Amino acid sequence: MCHHCIQHGGGGKWFLAAQNFAATLYRRRRKEAQKKAAKAEKKVGEVVGPHQKPPEYYMTEDGEFALSPGAQVDLDIMFSDLMREVLEATGKDVRKLPILKKKVNSFMANYHFGQVVTLEEAEEMVEITYPIGIMECICRRESRGMYNNDNAMTCLSLGVGIYKWERWPETFRGMTFLSVKEAKERLRHFDRRGNVHTLWTFYTPYIGGICNCEYPTCLGIRGRVDYDVNEILLKGEYCAMPIEERCIGCGECITFCQFGAMSLQVSRNKVNINMKKCFGCAQCAHHCRHEAIKMVERMTTPGLRDLW
Ligand code: SF4
Ligand code: SF4
Ligand code: SF4
Structure with missing residues (x-):
C-alpha cells in the first residue's frame, strides 16, 4: 500500500475505494483547495507587496504549491501555466529549475498525479x-x-x-x-x-x-x-519477478517494458529484471508466452516497499 492507500484507501487499495470516484468529492475539490489556500493568506502577502494583485497560485516558503484565497483558476489552466514556466526557465535560468521541480512535484501530488x-x-x-x-x-x-x-x-x-x-x-x-x-x-x-x-x-x-x-x-x-x-x-502495487526455469530467453517481454527495467542476460539466455526500476505494469507478464514472469507485491518484497 502506498501513502495514498493509507490516506484515502480505508485500509485497502485507494484506487478501488468508491469514495475516490464520488461526484460529491469532485464538486467539493475546489472549495477544499481554497480553504487550504486561505490558511496561507499571510504568506501571499509576503510573496507580493500589499498594493499588488496577489497571484492566483504560488509557491509557499516550504515549497508547497498553493492557490490564493478566492482564486477561480481551472486545473487545466494551472497545469499549462506551470508547464510554460518550466519551458521558459529551461535554457534561460537553470538556477530556477530545482525550485520549479519542487513546485511541479507539489502541484502533481495535490492536484494531478x-x-x-x-x-x-x-x-x-x-x-x-x-x-x-x-x-x-x-x-x-x-x-x-x-x-x-x-x-x-x-x-x-x-x-x-x-x-x-x-x-x-x-x-x-x-x-x-x-x-x-x-x-x-x-x-x-x-x-x-x-x-x-x-x-x-x-x-x-x-x-x-x-x-x-x-x-x-x-x-x-x-x-x-x-x-x-x-x-x-x-509505481504500482506489484513488481515483476522472473521464473528462471521457465524462461527461454526469447526476449519478447523486453520490447513491452516502457520503463527500461528489463535486459537479456545473453550468456545465460535468461531475462533480467531490475526490480528497482520496475513500475509493476505487468506488460511483460501478460506478453510472455511461457508464463515465466510473476507479479509480486511491492509491500512484501524486501527493498521495494518504500519505492513508489
Ligand atoms: S493516455 Fe497517457 S499519454 Fe495520453 S494523456 Fe493520458 S497520461 Fe498522457
Ligand atoms: S520471460 Fe518470457 S518472454 Fe521474457 S525472455 Fe523469458 S520466456 Fe521470453
Ligand atoms: S512489470 Fe512493467 S515495468 Fe516491470 S519489468 Fe515488467 S514491463 Fe517492465
Whole structure:
C-alpha cells in the first residue's frame, strides 16, 4: 500500500475505494483547495507587496504549491501555466529549475498525479464508477502532434467530470460514452497493444481517468523516467519477478517494458529484471508466452516497499 492507500484507501487499495470516484468529492475539490489556500493568506502577502494583485497560485516558503484565497483558476489552466514556466526557465535560468521541480512535484501530488495499475485493477476500477467515456490523448497531441487520430483515442475518462468534455466537442474531439463491458474491451485492446494503464487524479484524491500510455509519448512517464519528477507518476502495487526455469530467453517481454527495467542476460539466455526500476505494469507478464514472469507485491518484497 502506498501513502495514498493509507490516506484515502480505508485500509485497502485507494484506487478501488468508491469514495475516490464520488461526484460529491469532485464538486467539493475546489472549495477544499481554497480553504487550504486561505490558511496561507499571510504568506501571499509576503510573496507580493500589499498594493499588488496577489497571484492566483504560488509557491509557499516550504515549497508547497498553493492557490490564493478566492482564486477561480481551472486545473487545466494551472497545469499549462506551470508547464510554460518550466519551458521558459529551461535554457534561460537553470538556477530556477530545482525550485520549479519542487513546485511541479507539489502541484502533481495535490492536484494531478498518475499511478500505474495493472489491467486487472483497471477493470475493477471501471466497475465502480459512472459514467465512463473515451477521449483523445493530450500527451500524444502535445508531444507528437497526434490529433484527430484514432490511435490516440486512449484516455478513459471516469465520473461526473467528463460531462465538460461532452459539452466541448471541439476540444479533444469530445468524448464518447462507454458501457462497463465496452470499457473493459478497450482496456484489453490497449493491454494487447502494449500500453501501460495509469490512473489520474483531478484534485487528489478524486480519480477522473485511466490512461493507456507508452514512452516517450506519455508526458507522465517521461517526467518520471527522464526528469525525476517523482510525484508525476507513482509505481504500482506489484513488481515483476522472473521464473528462471521457465524462461527461454526469447526476449519478447523486453520490447513491452516502457520503463527500461528489463535486459537479456545473453550468456545465460535468461531475462533480467531490475526490480528497482520496475513500475509493476505487468506488460511483460501478460506478453510472455511461457508464463515465466510473476507479479509480486511491492509491500512484501524486501527493498521495494518504500519505492513508489
Ligand atoms: S497520461 Fe497517457 S493516455 Fe493520458 S494523456 Fe498522457 S499519454 Fe495520453
Ligand atoms: S520471460 Fe518470457 S518472454 Fe521474457 S525472455 Fe523469458 S520466456 Fe521470453
Ligand atoms: S519489468 Fe515488467 S512489470 Fe516491470 S515495468 Fe517492465 S514491463 Fe512493467
